[in-house]
Amino acid sequence: MNTLEITKDAPQKEAETIQLSGSQAVLEALLAEGVDILFGYPGGAIMPIYDALYDYNDRLKHVLVRHEQGGIHAAQGYARTSGRVGVVFATSGPGATNLVTGLADAMIDSNPIVCVTGQVFAHLLGTDAFQETDVINITAPVTKWNYQVTDACEIPSALAKAFHIARTGRPGPVLIDITKNAQLQLFDYEGYKVCNHIRSYRPKPIVRREYVEQAAALINEAQRPFVLFGQGVILGRAEAEFKAFIEKAGIPAAATVMGLSALETGHPLHVGMLGMHGNYAPNVLTNECDVLIAIGMRFDDRVTGRLDKYAKQAKVIHLDIDPAEIDKNVKTTVPVWGDCKETLPLLTGLVDARNHAEWLGRFRELEQAEIKEVIHDELNPTSEIMTMGEVIRILNELTHGEAVIVTDVGQHQMVACRYAKFNRSKSNVTSGGLGTMGFGLPAAIGAWYGTPDRTVVAIIGDGGIQMTIQELGTIMQFGAKVKILILNNEFLGMVRQWQQLFHDRRYSFVNIASPDFVTVAKGYGIPGKSVRERKDLEQALSDMIAHDGSYLLEVMVGKENNVFPMVPQGSSVAEIRLK
Amino acid sequence: MEKQEYTITLYTENSIGMIGRISIIFSRRKINIESLNTSPSEAEGIHRFTIVIHETEDVVRKLCRQIEKQVEVLKAYYNTNDEVIWQEQALYKVPTDIVTEKAPVERLLRQYGASAVVIRNDYTVFETAGHREEIDALTEALAEYNLIEFVRSARIAIIKDSEGFHKKLKEFEEQEPAEEVVENRYLNKQDKVFTM
Numbered sequence: 157m158n159t160l161e162i163t164k165d166a167p168q169k170e171a172e173t174i175q176l177s178g179s180q181a182v183l184e185a186l187l188a189e190g191v192d193i194l195f196g197y198p199g200g201a202i203m204p205i206y207d208a209l210y211d212y213n214d215r216l217k218h219v220l221v222r223h224e225q226g227g228i229h230a231a232q233g234y235a236r237t238s239g240r241v242g243v244v245f246a247t248s249g250p251g252a253t254n255l256v257t258g259l260a261d262a263m264i265d266s267n268p269i270v271c272v273t274g275q276v277f278a279h280l281l282g283t284d285a286f287q288e289t290d291v292i293n294i295t296a297p298v299t300k301w302n303y304q305v306t307d308a309c310e311i312p313s314a315l316a317k318a319f320h321i322a323r324t325g326r327p328g329p330v331l332i333d334i335t336k337n338a339q340l341q342l343f344d345y346e347g348y349k350v351c352n353h354i355r356s357y358r359p360k361p362i363v364r365r366e367y368v369e370q371a372a373a374l375i376n377e378a379q380r381p382f383v384l385f386g387q388g389v390i391l392g393r394a395e396a397e398f399k400a401f402i403e404k405a406g407i408p409a410a411a412t413v414m415g416l417s418a419l420e421t422g423h424p425l426h427v428g429m430l431g432m433h434g435n436y437a438p439n440v441l442t443n444e445c446d447v448l449i450a451i452g453m454r455f456d457d458r459v460t461g462r463l464d465k466y467a468k469q470a471k472v473i474h475l476d477i478d479p480a481e482i483d484k485n486v487k488t489t490v491p492v493w494g495d496c497k498e499t500l501p502l503l504t505g506l507v508d509a510r511n512h513a514e515w516l517g518r519f520r521e522l523e524q525a526e527i528k529e530v531i532h533d534e535l536n537p538t539s540e541i542m543t544m545g546e547v548i549r550i551l552n553e554l555t556h557g558e559a560v561i562v563t564d565v566g567q568h569q570m571v572a573c574r575y576a577k578f579n580r581s582k583s584n585v586t587s588g589g590l591g592t593m594g595f596g597l598p599a600a601i602g603a604w605y606g607t608p609d610r611t612v613v614a615i616i617g618d619g620g621i622q623m624t625i626q627e628l629g630t631i632m633q634f635g636a637k638v639k640i641l642i643l644n645n646e647f648l649g650m651v652r653q654w655q656q657l658f659h660d661r662r663y664s665f666v667n668i669a670s671p672d673f674v675t676v677a678k679g680y681g682i683p684g685k686s687v688r689e690r691k692d693l694e695q696a697l698s699d700m701i702a703h704d705g706s707y708l709l710e711v712m713v714g715k716e717n718n719v720f721p722m723v724p725q726g727s728s729v730a731e732i733r734l735k
Numbered sequence: 736m737e738k739q740e741y742t743i744t745l746y747t748e749n750s751i752g753m754i755g756r757i758s759i760i761f762s763r764r765k766i767n768i769e770s771l772n773t774s775p776s777e778a779e780g781i782h783r784f785t786i787v788i789h790e791t792e793d794v795v796r797k798l799c800r801q802i803e804k805q806v807e808v809l810k811a812y813y814n815t816n817d818e819v820i821w822q823e824q825a826l827y828k829v830p831t832d833i834v835t836e837k838a839p840v841e842r843l844l845r846q847y848g849a850s851a852v853v854i855r856n857d858y859t860v861f862e863t864a865g866h867r868e869e870i871d872a873l874t875e876a877l878a879e880y881n882l883i884e885f886v887r888s889a890r891i892a893i894i895k896d897s898e899g900f901h902k903k904l905k906e907f908e909e910q911e912p913a914e915e916v917v918e919n920r921y922l923n924k925q926d927k928v929f930t931m
Contacts, residue, residue, distance in 0.1 A: 292752060297759050301806045304751075321806055355907050356748050356809045480800035 176345035178308030178338045179208035182272060185315035186216060188348040191243050193217045193234065193605055195227040199247025200287055202274025204339035206245075219605070219634050222626035224251050226598035228258025228329075229624070232267045233602030236585045237560055237610075239393070241323050242602065244271045249287030252294070252333070257592060259298040259329045264589030265414060266391060268327035270318045278306040278335040291333045300328030308341035316351035325359025326478040327391055361477065363494040363502065371473045371490045372506030374447050378471075380515045381407045382438075382445035384430060384459075387414035387588075388452015388476060388496055395419070395581045397500040398451065404504050406511040408519050410438035412453045414588040417578035421557060427519040431459045432723045433570040436530075436732060437522035439723060442467050443730040444518075449473045452496050455485040456589065465728035475499050529734040530720050535575065541714040542690055544571040544643050550694050551613065551641070552577045554701050559611040560585065562603050564596030564620030567649035570719045572615045582607075594623030597640065601627060604636045611639065611701060618644040618670045628680040631706045639700050640682075642673055642710040645717065653718045677708040684708035736791035740769070741813050742821065742892045743799060745784035746776060746900050748807040757784065757808075760801050766790060770823075772889035778900040781809065787890050809907055814894055821892035825870045826852070827861045827877055828884035834859050840880050847873045858883060 176184070182205055186194065196218060198206040209218060221227040224246045231242025246255055252273040262269045276285040292304050301321045305314050311334065318330040375381055389398045395418050402409050402419075408427045409419060419426050428435030430442075439461075442448065448470040453459070460466045463485060471489040474482055475496050482491040492499050534545030548571060551559070557577035562585040563569040569586055578584060585603045587595035600614030621642055631638055652666040677684040684707060687696045693711065700709045723732045747753055754773065761768050769787040776783035788795070792813075799811040831854065834840050843849075849863040863873060867887075874885055 293755055296752070296756050297763065354806065357806045358907070478804070480797070480804050482800075484797060484800075 173344045173346050175342045177204065177208065178305075178311050178334065178341050178343070179204040181308060181311040181343075181345060182315065182334070182339070183208055183212045183216060184345075185312055185319075185348055186243060187212075188350065189241070189315075189319045191216065191241070193219065194243035194245060195219045195221055195230040195234070195602065196245030197221055197224050197227055197247070197251060198245070199251045199274065201248035201276055201336050202245060202251070202272075202339070204336060205272070205274065205334075218245075219601070219630060221598065221601075222629045223624065224254035225257055225594065226601075226624055226627040226630065228255050228262065228269065228271065229592075229595050229598035230602030230605075230627075230630075231269050232258065232262050232265075232595075233562060233585050233599030233604075234606040235267045235269060235602075236599075236606065237582050237603045237612075238606030239582060240606070241268045241270055241319055244269065245273075246271065247274045247287065248276055248291065249289050251287075252291040253289055255331070256295060256298060257590075259295055259331065261587055261590040261592045261595065262329040263298045263300065265587065266327050266387060267329065268322040269329040270315070270322050271329065271331040273331060273333045274339070275304065275333045275335045277337045279337070281306075281335070291331070295331050298329070299331050302331040302333065304333040304335070305338050306335045308338045308343040311338065312345070312348050313351070316349060317354060320351040320354065321357065325357075359477075360495055361479070361493045363492075363498050365502070367490055367492050368499060368502045369506060371449075371492050372503055374471055374473060374490060375405055375407075375449065375503075376508045378447035379512075380441075380445045381405070381447040381449060381512065382441060382470075383407045383409035383449045383451060384412065384453055385409055385415045385418055385451045386412040386453025387418070389415060389418040390581055392452060392477070392496045394452075394495075394497040394500055397497060397504070399423070401500045401504045401507070404509050405507045406509070406513075406516075407449065408512070408516050410435070412456070412459055412588070413573050413586060415453060416573060416576075417581050417583040420579050421577045422579075425516070427516075428523070429574060431456075432461070432725075433574065433719050433721065434459075435523065435574070436526035436721050436734060437519040439721070439729040439732040440522055441518060443469065443728065445470050447471050447473065449475070450486075451475045451500070452477075454478075454481045457485075460485060461723045461727055461729040461731075465730070475503075526721065526734065531575075534571075540690070541717075542693065542711060543717055544568055544645075544713050545575055546690075547641070547643060547693065547697070547711050547713070548572055548575040548615075550697050554698055555611055555613070559583070559613050560603050560607060562586070562596055562600040562612060562614045564614075564616040565591045565593045566617045566620060567645070567653065567717075567719050568615050568617045568643040570650075571643075574719075593620040596620055597624050597638075598627045598630070600638045600640070601630055601636045604638050608637070612637070613639045613641055615641045615643060617649060618642060618646065619648045619668050621673070622668070622670065625676065628677060628682060631682060632680040636706060637704070638706050639703075640677075640684075640706070640708040641697075641700070642708065643713050644670060644673075644710050645713050645715050646670070647715055649717075650719070652716070656716070656718070657722075658724070673708060673710045682706050682708055684710070686710040686712070688712045736793055738789055738791050740787060740789055740816055741792070741795045742816070742819050742890065743784070743786040743788065743795065743802075744812045744814070744892065744894060745786070745802060746778070746809040746903075747782045747784060747805075748809070749780065749782040750807050753782070753807060756805055757786075757802060760798060761788065764794075764798075766794070766798075770889040772891050774891070776900055778904045781900060781904065785890055785892050810900070810903060812894060812897075814892075818896065819892040819894055821866070821890050822864045823867055823870060823890050824862065824864045824888040825874070826884075826886050827863075827874070827882060828858050829861065829877060830881050830883065831856060831859045833880050837880060840877075843873065843876050849873065
């Protein structure tokens with residue numbers, strides 16, 4: 157089987173057809189799609205595929221995770237840093253249901269993922285067989301597409317469709333459920349044909365020039381234009397086009413959490429992060445701009461705050477590849493439906509070269525207010541208690557914005573997203589839309605495989621790490637060089653912050669105990685250190701970065717520190733609180 | 736915005752699980768589907784869904800966009816009642832002796848244009864088609880005469896302004912026709928498979 161030749165385009169001549177098992181066809185499909193790594197966990201119903209994998213070990217690296225949720229988060233991390241499709245294998249029943257959280261996360265954050273799950277024999281479908289669950293129906297709301305294969309002949313075309321759907325248009329997770337009989341079945345293999353067209357699926361909208369012209373006209377008349385950018389810029393590989401656009405038009409730009417790193421943090425037009433814990437200026441000035449240009453973002457409620465008080469004064473231009481996003485939350489004046497890789501250069505060609513220095517100055521003024529009220533003390537605390545912000549500041553100094561920053565969910569995530577510096581795109585990996593605690597550690601493993609030459613730092617809270625801590629075993633076995641930085645405040649910090657601010661300090665079940673993380677890591681053969689005093693912090697971070705291999709560093713930070721600024725739920729973005 | 740009745744017309748591939756994928760888009764938002772019909776369409780191999788819901792236009796428009804995002808949906812249209820010609824069908828089972836003996840029943844059936852489908856000694860089955868209000872009125876009237884069984888179909892609707900889907904389909908296929916759906920050999924041998 158090792159010499160099997162795959163032609164990507166033309167089906168092979170009939171004379172050359174060979175007999176292949178369904179399982180082999182799955183692996184041939186992966187090779188033809190350029191896959192060289194996958195994350196998975198074997199089990200009864202996917203055993204034929206794992207048996208075939210035994211012979212493909214030299215071309216397909218399989219990372220055995222410790223839980224299927226870890227597998228799919230790893231695939232997400234991989235997809236995010238590599239820009240390629242992440243592949244996951246899991247067995248039927250519990251194996252497949254363990255994927256659901258990751259599927260939902262990948263769906264809402266538009267990650268290109270292909271999951272292959274085993275399923276019971278076709279003749280047992282619907283009989284409550286051992287490890288049978290109705291995976292197709294369970295995953296329908298959290299997949300871009302899914303399909304059950306019951307006959308091996310379907311495998312090449314089903315997988316070709318899966319890869320096409322996962323990575324085109326607005327990317328998303330796809331699940332292919334393959335019954336065991338189909339995995340075992342021998343069939344006449346006619347080669348793998350890459351799919352690039354499905355009649356009912358049109359991932360690439362035809363750009364309508366009149367809308368681009370209208371958008372350009374609005375931008376050229378604007379006195380206070382403001383750009384919001386999201387992950388769409390990264391997914392569309394349009395970082396350069398984006399930069400060219402804002403630079404020519406001279407428009408200040410703010411990132412969503414998912415859009416971070418699409419534009420380097422130090423860019424003179426980068427005015428910070430949007431949203432509930434975003435920066436002061438972009439939130440306040442959203443309600444003062446006259447033209448709001450949203451690029452590859454979807455006006456999540458965490459970004460908009462109270463919708464009926466959101467940018468009501470502004471004309472809104474929305475560039476997005478997904479037509480369902482246009483007018484979904486914010487009414488658009490000019491919709492520019494299309495791939496921003498195409499629409500942005502068209503727009504750049506039509507906009508006047510401008511310099512909104514005075515308007516940009518407004519952002520810098522408010523930024524100074526935020527530095528004075530919040531940022532300076534967070535990054536340079538004078539009390540003995542360490543802050544999350546100072547840890548990130550030192551990390552920035554050590555990595556110079558070159559590291560991939562993976563975060564889990566909670567206070568540490570917001571602090572990391574607020575303060576981490578990014579010089580390169582695809583450097584921020586976080587669970588944005590779903591807010592999945594437990595995402596960080598496995599995603600960091602995948603993120604490292606996606607870009608093994610870069611430093612990957614997983615910043616995780618003491619709560620989130622305990623949700624998927626078993627993936628330390630994956631690191632131990634396969635050697636992903638992930639730097640694990642636990643910011644331990646001995647609380648489920650974000651929930652505690654809300655309880656403090658909005659529930660009268662009634663701390664209900666946010667007091668979480670932790671094991672000795674350094675000892676746990678040691679058990680997995682991962683070196684580590686815990687830091688309790690500021691004097692040891694810089695050296696410890698430096699040792700972590702310098703260490704060739706995975707490393708766990710725990711930093712004990714202030715127990716009751718809050719993340720500010722904050723747009724309280726139900727408030728307008730202009731009502732953002734600095735304290 | 737006022738809620739009113741909308742007829743949603745979908746053109747889809749005829750693949751397994753489509754009803755599920757469509758219906759969860761409604762149930763996710765806790766919207767009740769008043770009526771749902773699936774049938775072939777004017778274009779060969781293309782399935783047509785007719786769905787009736789009571790909602791605001793804003794919600795219906797967003798629903799249609801979400802539905803169109805489904806890989807196997809080609810197109811979603813929504814129309815108000817005055818933009819479509821629609822019918823629902825109903826079947827009534829009534830004791831035959833009452834039909835023959837009671838003059839008002841015969842009058843009712845004539846008035847509503849109902850026709851007999853089956854006549855037996857014990858019962859007669861009538862069929863009628865029309866708008867829901869007409870069917871409801873007849874049902875109510877017949878209820879007084881020992882109506883044994885009643886069933887009404889989902890709405891089917893023709894869009895007044897539509898030119899049909901043939902031309903649109905050509906646009907969808909302009910690149911090249913999609914791959915043929917591979918026949919599901921295993922499940923087509925259902926009898927053999929499921930009696931194993």
